[in-house]
Amino acid sequence: MNTKVVDVPRYKNKSDRDNPGLKTLYFMMRFKLLLFSGILLCSCINKGSKLEMAELSLSAPEKYTNTRYFTEAFELAEIVPIQTSNTYLVSDIKRVIKYKEIIILLSGSNNQVFIIDSNTGKIKKNISKLGSGPGESRTIMDIAFDESIERILVLNDYNKLLVFNLDGELLDSVTVEDLYEEMTVMGDEVFFWNILNGYSCFPYKLDIYNIKNKSWKTVGNNIKKDFSIRDFGRYLVKSKNIWFTSPLDFDFFSYTNGKINTAIELDMPEKKVHENLIKKSISDPRSFFNDIFTSNLIFSINSVRETQTHLVFKSNLEGIFIMNKNNKKVYWEKITEKKFPNMDIQYYPHDGDDDKLMFILTAEELIRGSVANSDFFNIKEDDNPVLIFYREKR
Amino acid sequence: MQKEFLKSLKMRKRILSGLFALALLATAGFGVQKSMKSEAGLSDLALANVEALAQNEDGNDSKGYASVLTTLMSTHIRCVNTIAITTKTFNVNCLGEGDMECTEGTTIIEYESGRCA
Numbered sequence: 001m002n003t004k005v006v007d008v009p010r011y012k013n014k015s016d017r018d019n020p021g022l023k024t025l026y027f028m029m030r031f032k033l034l035l036f037s038g039i040l041l042c043s044c045i046n047k048g049s050k051l052e053m054a055e056l057s058l059s060a061p062e063k064y065t066n067t068r069y070f071t072e073a074f075e076l077a078e079i080v081p082i083q084t085s086n087t088y089l090v091s092d093i094k095r096v097i098k099y100k101e102i103i104i105l106l107s108g109s110n111n112q113v114f115i116i117d118s119n120t121g122k123i124k125k126n127i128s129k130l131g132s133g134p135g136e137s138r139t140i141m142d143i144a145f146d147e148s149i150e151r152i153l154v155l156n157d158y159n160k161l162l163v164f165n166l167d168g169e170l171l172d173s174v175t176v177e178d179l180y181e182e183m184t185v186m187g188d189e190v191f192f193w194n195i196l197n198g199y200s201c202f203p204y205k206l207d208i209y210n211i212k213n214k215s216w217k218t219v220g221n222n223i224k225k226d227f228s229i230r231d232f233g234r235y236l237v238k239s240k241n242i243w244f245t246s247p248l249d250f251d252f253f254s255y256t257n258g259k260i261n262t263a264i265e266l267d268m269p270e271k272k273v274h275e276n277l278i279k280k281s282i283s284d285p286r287s288f289f290n291d292i293f294t295s296n297l298i299f300s301i302n303s304v305r306e307t308q309t310h311l312v313f314k315s316n317l318e319g320i321f322i323m324n325k326n327n328k329k330v331y332w333e334k335i336t337e338k339k340f341p342n343m344d345i346q347y348y349p350h351d352g353d354d355d356k357l358m359f360i361l362t363a364e365e366l367i368r369g370s371v372a373n374s375d376f377f378n379i380k381e382d383d384n385p386v387l388i389f390y391r392e393k394r
Numbered sequence: 395m396q397k398e399f400l401k402s403l404k405m406r407k408r409i410l411s412g413l414f415a416l417a418l419l420a421t422a423g424f425g426v427q428k429s430m431k432s433e434a435g436l437s438d439l440a441l442a443n444v445e446a447l448a449q450n451e452d453g454n455d456s457k458g459y460a461s462v463l464t465t466l467m468s469t470h471i472r473c474v475n476t477i478a479i480t481t482k483t484f485n486v487n488c489l490g491e492g493d494m495e496c497t498e499g500t501t502i503i504e505y506e507s508g509r510c511a
Contacts, residue, residue, distance in 0.1 A: 091466055092485075109485070139489055157460075157490045177488040179460050196461035198494060206410075230465040285464060289503050293482065316466060344471070362468075 023195065025230035054251055054265030060330040062270075063296070069331040070390075072386065075308060076337070077356055079392040080121045081168075082384035087089045088109040088114060088123040090384040093360060095234065098352040102166075103387070104145055104152060104248075111140045113154060115166065121387075127152060127168035135170035137163055144185040144238075145351070146211065153190060155183045159191070159211070174209070182236040184351060188212045191255065193236040193244055199228040199282050203235070203246035206255060218241040218252075220260045229281050229288070233303035235350045243304035246314075248273060248302055252313070264311070271298040292316070303349040305357060308390045312347070312357055320347045337388060343369030345388060354391075395472040460490025464501075473510040 036112060074236040080103065091109035095224070102124070103116040113128040129136045137156035144153040151171065151317055154162040157179060158286040163172035181194040181201065191208040227247050237245040242255040252264040252271070273292065281299075292299055296317060304313040311323040314340030319334040337345055345359040463486075470481045482503045488496035 037454055139487065141489070158489070181463070196462055196463070198492075228461070228463055232466045232468070235474065286501070286503065289482065289484070292406060293480070293503070293505060293507075318469070344469075346468075365470075 029384075049383040055260045056263065056328065057265045057267050057326065057331050058323065059267050060321060061332045064317075064332040065333050067331055067333060069322060070320075070333050070335055073393060074357060074390040075367070075393050076388070077337070078118070078387075078389040079339075080116070080118055082116060083120070083122045083385065084380075084383040085123070086110075088126060088384075089382075090114065093348060093385070094140075095143050096350040096358060096387070097143065097149060098296070098347065098350050098356070099145055100352060104143065106140060106143045111137060113140065113143055113152065115168075125166075125168050128154065128163050131164075132158070135173065137162070140264050141179075141181060142183040144183050144190065146185050146190075153183065153185060155180060155192070155394075157161040174214075177211070178207070180207070182234060184236050184238045184242060185211075186238055186242055186255075191236065191242060192258070199226070200224050200226045201247075203244075203249075204253075204261065206244075206258075206304075219258070221257070227278060227281060227299075229299060231300035231314075231345070232301050232348075233300075233314055234349050235300075235302050237303060237305055238351045238353070239349075240305075240353055242306075245301050245304060245305060247300050248278065250298070252301070252304055252311075264323075266301060268298065269297070269318075271315075272369070273299050303347065305349045307355040307357070309392065312349075314347050336350075337361075339371060340388075356392070357390045358390040359390070361388055407434040412464050417458055452474045458491060459488040460492030461488075462494065463487045464487060467500075471507065471510075474509070476509055477506055478508045478510040 034310045039304050044179065057353050072384045074238065089110065090105065090107045090112075092107070093105060094108035095106040097104040098118065101118050101358075103118045105116060106112075107114065111128060111130060112126055114123050115125040115127065116123050127365075128140060128313055130138065132138065135187060135209055137158065137160075138156065139157040141157055143155070145151070146153060150370060152164045152166065154164065155176070156162065159176050159179060161174040161176055161183075163174070164170055178192075178195040179197070180192040180197055183193065184191050188211050190209040190211060192209065192376075193203070195202045195207075202222060202224055204223045205218055208217050208219065210216075224250060225246065230247065235246070236242070244253050244255075245251070246253075250261050250266040250268060252266070254263045258354060277288060277297075280291070291297070298315045299319060300316050301313055302315070304311065309325050311325060312320060313323075314320045319332050322331045322333065323329070324331075335347065337343075342362060345361045345365075348358055350358045362385045364381050367381055396430075465485050465487065467483045467485050469483075472479050472481070484501040486497070486499050486501070486505070488498050
């Protein structure tokens with residue numbers, strides 16, 4: 001019988017026994033199988049959450065301040081009080097797209113898509129239809145606007161991508177394979193973010209549909225997160241670039257040169273949500289929220305917009321973060337507008353490369369803050385909100 | 395002498411093979427247990443979440459959804475006797491078509507958030 005002999009390392013000379021390098025080498029060779037198993041075991045346990053190391057690590061202040069950096073860097077550009085009528089009611093804003101003289105707005109609760117004149121605030125058209133027939137939607141997940149051909153894209157939870165022109169005519173309907181949370185478009189490519197499945201999602205990859213050649217591709221990693229809580233805002237936003245973030249992650253991802261880059265990591269370890277609390281988000285959400293807000297923890301960084309010299313974003317805590325791209329300094333401020341004193345205005349990211357930032361002032365807040373101002377706009381409590389745009393100072 | 399050495403080698407080979415197999419089994423077993431744990435846990439938790447979160451607005455229970463999202467909608471702060479009371483509103487949205495039970499609704503949380511003038 002032919003026996004195969006395993007080459008077990010042996011010391012050739014007596015002095016080799018005292019050589020620490022050889023000792024380690026021999027030890028590793030003897031136990032290479034065990035080491036291999038150990039590595040295999042570790043790789044199974046450590047699922048990993050990052051695509052790659054961030055290019056830039058940023059430190060932020062511990063809490064928001066009144067440094068007034070925002071007013072140094074930005075100035076008021078436009079105030080757009082959205083016209084109210086019984087048939088055109090904006091419930092909660094889900095997506096705002098600014099293009100030339102129009103604003104395209106997705107109203108969340110009532111699943112309506114409005115085209116608004118950005119000079120007057122007048123609602124020109126409502127292009128969405130509720131129902132289950134062709135071109136109709138039950139829940140609109142997101143909208144996007146293809147500037148090159150002036151088409152409005154509507155993504156609904158029937159897994160349909162509907163294509164409308166600015167007159168509201170349905171031109172095309174494309175079936176998408178999965179239920180995506182958000183969408184945007186740049187060039188010929190439509191970007192679909194975050195497949196939803198039960199209480200889980202896949203926030204580190206983008207599925208990309210090319211409108212011209214009708215082909216699909218995927219970039220990023222298939223890492224799953226069991227978390228279904230979202231903050232007020234958007235996670236995938238188009239400004240100078242396409243930026244996106246993931247719930248429970250302090251990394252910022254951008255899509256450039258055909259791939260996802262982990263561009264920035266926000267270094268705020270004391271604000272991170274612990275694993276036990278994350279589990280509570282499903283089993284006991286009320287307790288989860290109580291812990292989050294009483295301990296000032298961050299479960300979401302989102303709504304990233306890039307202007308010429310700034311990167312602006314928000315979290316589930318109050319205030320907005322403004323990063324100066326030149327000196328990489330981060331400010332965390334609560335923004336107030338002197339035209340609307342004592343009123344809360346909420347930053348909400350809009351799609352469009354216009355070096356502007358948008359804030360929402362609700363009619364309720366306007367009335368609460370100042371009767372004089374509500375008279376000025378003739379606004380009642382359940383009226384449509386006011387959009388306030390700031391532009392970057394040159 | 396050589397026979398003994400070969401015997402010792404065979405023994406080592408067997409021991410190492412045995413250890414490797416044991417490690418592999420442990421790895422696979424751990425993976426299966428972990429996956430089973432998370433599946434079972436999620437199902438229970440999912441049910442608890444629907445019960446905990448949903449305050450039905452129109453009284454109609456809906457069935458057969460693919461996913462559920464809970465979104466923080468608005469924050470209001472009011473001042474009561476120099477204490478700031480923060481109110482946060484969350485919407486539960488039932489999405490897509492699938493096997494999940496889900497009821498859309500709104501949850502409101504109020505807490506003391508500091509002092510105010």
